[in-house]
Amino acid sequence: MDAAEKTRENRLRRMLDRRGYTLQKSRARDPGGLTYGGYQIVNTQTGGVDAGWGNANRGFAFSLDDVEAWLEGR
Amino acid sequence: MTKLKLTLPAAVATLSSTDPASSFAADARMTHICTRKLRLFLRVLLLVWAAGSASVLGSSKTLAQNAYITNNDSNSVSVINTATNTVIATIAIGYGPLGVSVSPDGGRVYIGSAGINTVGVIETATNTVIATIPSGPTAGIATSQDGRRVYAANFYDQTLSVIDTKTNTVIATVPGVGVSPFGLAVANGKVYVANWTSPFTVTVVDTATNKVIATIPIASDSNAPGLAASPDGRRVYVTNEIGTDVPIIDTATDTVIGALPLGSSESAMVSPDGTIVYIAGGNHVNGIDVATDQIVVSSDYVGGLFGISVTPDGSRVYAAAYAANAVFAIDTTRGKIIATIPVGSNPLAFGNFIQPRPTFAGIPGTANCYGQSVSALAKQYGGLNNAAAALGYPSVSALQNAIEAYCEA
Numbered sequence: 001m002d003a004a005e006k007t008r009e010n011r012l013r014r015m016l017d018r019r020g021y022t023l024q025k026s027r028a029r030d031p032g033g034l035t036y037g038g039y040q041i042v043n044t045q046t047g048g049v050d051a052g053w054g055n056a057n058r059g060f061a062f063s064l065d066d067v068e069a070w071l072e073g074r
Numbered sequence: 075m076t077k078l079k080l081t082l083p084a085a086v087a088t089l090s091s092t093d094p095a096s097s098f099a100a101d102a103r104m105t106h107i108c109t110r111k112l113r114l115f116l117r118v119l120l121l122v123w124a125a126g127s128a129s130v131l132g133s134s135k136t137l138a139q140n141a142y143i144t145n146n147d148s149n150s151v152s153v154i155n156t157a158t159n160t161v162i163a164t165i166a167i168g169y170g171p172l173g174v175s176v177s178p179d180g181g182r183v184y185i186g187s188a189g190i191n192t193v194g195v196i197e198t199a200t201n202t203v204i205a206t207i208p209s210g211p212t213a214g215i216a217t218s219q220d221g222r223r224v225y226a227a228n229f230y231d232q233t234l235s236v237i238d239t240k241t242n243t244v245i246a247t248v249p250g251v252g253v254s255p256f257g258l259a260v261a262n263g264k265v266y267v268a269n270w271t272s273p274f275t276v277t278v279v280d281t282a283t284n285k286v287i288a289t290i291p292i293a294s295d296s297n298a299p300g301l302a303a304s305p306d307g308r309r310v311y312v313t314n315e316i317g318t319d320v321p322i323i324d325t326a327t328d329t330v331i332g333a334l335p336l337g338s339s340e341s342a343m344v345s346p347d348g349t350i351v352y353i354a355g356g357n358h359v360n361g362i363d364v365a366t367d368q369i370v371v372s373s374d375y376v377g378g379l380f381g382i383s384v385t386p387d388g389s390r391v392y393a394a395a396y397a398a399n400a401v402f403a404i405d406t407t408r409g410k411i412i413a414t415i416p417v418g419s420n421p422l423a424f425g426n427f428i429q430p431r432p433t434f435a436g437i438p439g440t441a442n443c444y445g446q447s448v449s450a451l452a453k454q455y456g457g458l459n460n461a462a463a464a465l466g467y468p469s470v471s472a473l474q475n476a477i478e479a480y481c482e483a
Contacts, residue, residue: 027316028297032356032378034340034396034422035297035315047271048232049254056146057172057188057213057229059254059270060297 005064012067019074020044023067026060035060039067139385139429140198141392142183143401144171145418151185152401152417153201156385156392156428159403159413163201167194173215173258173424174381175224180429181465182239184224186212193226193235195242198429199463205242209235214300215425216258216265218281219307225265225279227255234258234267236284246284252277257341257424259301259310262325266310268292268299276301276312278328288328292321298380300424302342302351309364311351313339320353334362336369340380341424345388346431350406354379354393359404361391373409375402381423386431394423432465432476443481448474 001009013023022042026035038060041050049059062070140162141154151171153163169189176183176198183196188211195205210228212235217224224237232253236246252269255277259266264287265279274296278288292299297315303325304310310323311334319333320342337360339353345361350370352361359379361371371391378397384390390412391404401421403413435450436443448458451473455461458470467473 026297027295028338028356029316030338030356032358032376032397033297033315033338034378034380036356046232047253048230049270050230057170057186057211058256058298 008064012064012071015071016041016067019071021050024060028060034058038062039064041067041070139180139431141383141401141423141428142174142176142185142196143381143394143417143421143423143427144174144185145420146170146172146188146396146422147420148418149187149189150418151183151196152421154392154401154415154417156390156403159415161415161417164418165196165201165203167196167203168192168206172422173213173226174427175215175217175425176427176429177217177239178219178221178430179465180432182221183427184215184217184226184237186215186226188212188229193224193237199465199468207237207242207244209237209244210247213256213424214258214268216260217426218260223281225258225260227251227258227267229254229256229270234265234279248279248284248286250277250286251279252289256298257300257313259303261303261307261310264325264328266301266303266323266325268296268301268312270296270299272296274299274314276310276323290323290328290330292330293317298340300339300341302344304344304348305346306348309344311342311344313342313353313355315340315355320351334364335367336360336362341382343382343384343391343426345384345406346386347388350388352382352384352391352406354382359391359393359402359409361406371404371406371409373404373411375411377402381421381425381427383423383426383428385428392428394421394427396420396422432480434477434480436477436481438481438483440481444477447477447481451477 016023026038028036039062040059143152151165155162168187173186185194193207193209197204211230212226213229214227226235234248234251238245251267253271255267256270257268267277272295274293276290280287300313302311312321320336321330321333324331339355342353350361358374377395379393381394393402401415402411434447436446451461462473
């Protein structure tokens with residue numbers, strides 16, 4: 001991840017924090033893993049993964065673009 | 075000809091049956107009035123009929139169990155004939171299919187569609203969707219051993235839907251099954267629910283009461299947690315994309331009693347004889363002998379593997395390769411891919427997706443196995459036509475083929 005992406009990730013993380021959510025990045029180490037490189041938004045109060053994106057009913061299905069779009073939709 | 079084939083063996087088998095369970099009232103009355111000569115005559119008649127029908131059916135006894143693959147991005151299910159490793163049908167289904175579960179008799183396939191909060195029911199005889207059940211944001215899905223219930227993990231609702239397969243309706247919604255429930259397994263009269271959360275837990279639901287009865291701590295964290303039950307229901311194996319092994323739950327005590335050294339894993343399935351646990355993880359498939367902890371299959375494949383299932387004879391494993399938009403058929407004796415089958419976009423196939431080997435009322439290897447099986451089916455379903463449709467066979471001939479193969483096994 002380059003510096004610009006990291007900055008963007010941190011900015012989105014802060015925005016989510018302010019709204020009661022936590023941005024988590026998949027800890028999958030195998031590049032072939034389903035969630036490798038993905039993000040999920042967790043409701044800080046319930047601990048549950050918040051609504052997914054597109055066809056996903058799973059966690060870590062977001063890209064940073066998806067996270068941004070999710071925030072814009074709120 | 076068809077009518078003769080349908081009616082004669084039922085009557086003959088009833089009269090010649092030695093299995094009390096497959097007898098019925100008419101059988102009892104007829105048995106009393108029949109002489110030994112009449113019984114002998116009817117047995118001969120059955121043999122003649124069976125020989126005739128075999129020639130009509132041809133020599134092929136291959137049972138073509140189909141694999142049902144959920145294509146998460148193309149909103150469809152690809153049906154693969156495992157005998158030919160070709161896609162024989164593509165079924166349009168609700169938005170975002172992920173979880174899949176084939177009924178124990180192979181006649182129905184239940185598909186969880188994430189985007190529209192439904193469970194779709196596919197009739198395997200026709201490969202068409204015959205019902206769409208409003209349920210919840212379904213991830214994992216599993217069928218009870220008797221086929222009467224289907225359970226759906228509602229990922230965003232923290233609930234479990236209980237579906238009556240006779241009416242195709244949700245008859246209960248179990249709250250508090252954990253946070254972000256994902257993988258499911260049914261074993262020993264309980265539903266096991268793997269929660270995609272931190273800390274990683276498996277919740278246990280009693281199927282008799284639909285109440286949560288236990289929560290089993292597994293690990294500090296989980297990604298894509300899956301479950302696979304042993305055929306005898308005594309063990310449940312727990313997969314975790316960021317795990318270091320595969321914990322084993324004893325379903326008698328609902329405690330973790332050990333772990334298989336398989337590393338991280340996306341999903342698992344147990345061989346039909348219960349001796350080998352296969353896992354798909356990222357770009358590899360591993361199989362381990364549960365008695366010895368020895369790895370018996372270990373192969374790397376590029377394709378991003380997720381769902382996995384084993385054929386009823388244990389000879390092949392099918393793995394959904396979501397990054398390759400394909401399904402790999404893997405020979406379990408050599409660990410080699412014997413077929414790469416193109417399917418839809420982003421195939422995940424999370425659950426048991428291969429039809430089981432059919433079983434019938436007769437005892438394999440016995441002389442009257444075929445007749446007993448036909449008789450029982452005719453009685454249960456009101457004729458073989460109805461039985462074929464109910465059990466997922468495209469024709470009576472296909473059902474007869476299956477019975478013959480079963481009896482000769």
